[in-house]
Amino acid sequence: MADPIVYGPAFSMKLRSVRLALEWKSVPYALRDVDVLGGGHLRPEHLARHPFGKVPVLEHDGFVVYETQAILRYIDDAFKGLSLQPAHMRSRARMSQIMGIIDFYCYPSMATSIVMERFFKPLLGGSADENLIAQALPQTQTCIDVLNRSLEASPYLAGNSPSLADILLVPIIDYFRQTPEGAHLLPSGPNLVRWWERISEHPGIEKTRPTLGG
C-alpha cells in the first residue's frame, strides 16, 4: 500500500492535526502543499478532492477523504499501532463530544477570531480587528473552562492517554498560547496548561510546528 498523502499548507491548524495523528501512529506520509493564500484550494484539481475548497484532504491508496474529524477517525482505524480512540463507549462518547466542542465553539473563537486576527492578518499586511477579538473573549473563556474541567479527572481530554480530541486541540492551543489573549487567559485553566506541557513533549509537535513569516 502506498503512503497516505496529506494535502494542504503546513500552517493550517486542521492539517496539522492530521499530521499529528499520523506522527502519533508512526505512519509515513507525504505532504502536498496547496497554495491556499494564492487560491490553489479553489483550482479544479483541488476542488475535485474537496468540493468545498478547503484543506486538509487525505488520500490513501485511491481513497480520498475530507473533513478533519473523518480523516482522524480513518487514520486511527486504518493504521495499526497506538489507538487514538478510547475503547470504552462512554470515554469514546466523551472524546466525540469534546471534538464537537473544539470544532464548533473553540475553533471559531480561539482560532478564527483570535489566532487569525493576531497572527495571520498581520502577516498578510492587514491589522487585527480588535472588535472581533473582544467579542470572541467570552466564548474563549468558556472553552478554557470546559476543557480545564475535562482535564480534572484525567491527564488527557478523554482518559489516561492522548486521543483524537487532544490531537484536534493541539494546533489551536499552540498558536493561541502565543497571542496576548492566550497568555492572559490560559493561566485561568491550570489543568489545560499542564496538559499542554505534557502533550507538547511528543516529538511530533515540534516536527509539525509551522514556521510563520519565515
Ligand SMILES: N[C@@H](CCC(=O)N[C@@H](CS)C(=O)NCC(=O)O)C(=O)O
Ligand atoms: N470542516 C472542515 C473545515 C476545514 C477548514 O476550514 N479549513 C481551513 C484551513 S484550517 C481552510 O481550508 N481555509 C481556506 C478557506 O476557507 O478559504 C474540516 O474540519 O476539515
